[in-house]
Amino acid sequence: MLERPEPPVEAIEAPEDVVLLVEETVEAPVDELADEVVETPLETSVEELVEPPAPAKKRRPVRRTAPESPAATPASADVALSVQGLTKFFGSAAAVDGIDLEVPAGSFFGIVGPNGAGKTTTLSMVTGLLRPDGGLVRVFGLDVWDNPTLAKRKIGVLPDRLRLFDRLTGAEFLYHAGALRGLDRATIAQRAADLSAAFGLEHSLHRLVSDYSAGMTKKIAIAAAMIHAPRLLVLDEPFESVDPVSTSVVLDVLRRFTAAGGTVVLSSHSMELTERVCDAIAIIADGVVLAEGPLAEVLEGKSLEERFVELAGGEAAVEGMEWLQNFSD
């Protein structure tokens, strides 16, 4: 029997308090908003990571991998992201079909795959935006679906199909991102200044995001994803529509982030860029992992493009298109 299609991602998991905050902040000037900020310290100590406070017992929303399965082994402390048996169906079709991934802390991890391979669906489940039908996702040992609040503090997200509050200026947008993460005004101001300078947006912060170019929009969205100093950045196609100069600026920021111990997981259709910047990769197609591991191991001495086509490619069905050679004029 066919299931109904999933509702839009943001309609599924957005907690009520976040929605309220969004509604309250959209039209208000930044200075007024500052007083409403909840000053919750965001960075979580190492102790909290190792021994998170016992959460209230909740019904587990995710169908688990059987405990005796080898895939359900505990994650190690130096693993930033551990995905085990992750599954998602849309109707009767498996978009993600038992994916396992292990992303070492401090790495620059790339996910590549053909259109419809399941990259966005995987990243949406990893970041707590889309509920899996099965499997486990752990971020620094925390189960994203058992401890969403604690786990999401560790994660900065650039989602696919950006829908930004584009009637805000760049400054308001960053303020809004920081306020949602519970940062106080002074911290947001400091970080917004640092991030906008790093991304070359410092002279555009007074402009409406709706007037930004596609590349500027990506950059402000990545800046917003970083404002709470997450340990893990999950970026869905961060370089799409971004020119080479801006790409290099973004890469520079991300490299500094990983050099300081942060972890980046990104999806990309650029084989050249993925091969150049990532130290570990996964090639996925039809919702399954075809190869995963350190870059050199996956490549086996070939270029990523060659390896990608070898594993995920197929002969294009061009036969029967002779009509295309008979031009209409």
Ligand SMILES: Nc1ncnc2c1ncn2[C@@H]1O[C@H](COP(=O)(O)OP(=O)(O)OP(=O)(O)O)[C@@H](O)[C@H]1O
């Ligand atoms: N909300 C949805 N409802 C029904 N099917 C969906 C939905 N979202 C994704 N799919 C399907 O799941 C599969 C994986 O899609 P997904 O967007 O994860 O692929 P992708 O690898 O990110 O593709 P691309 O590179 O084109 O962005 C596709 O067959 C897609 O049509």
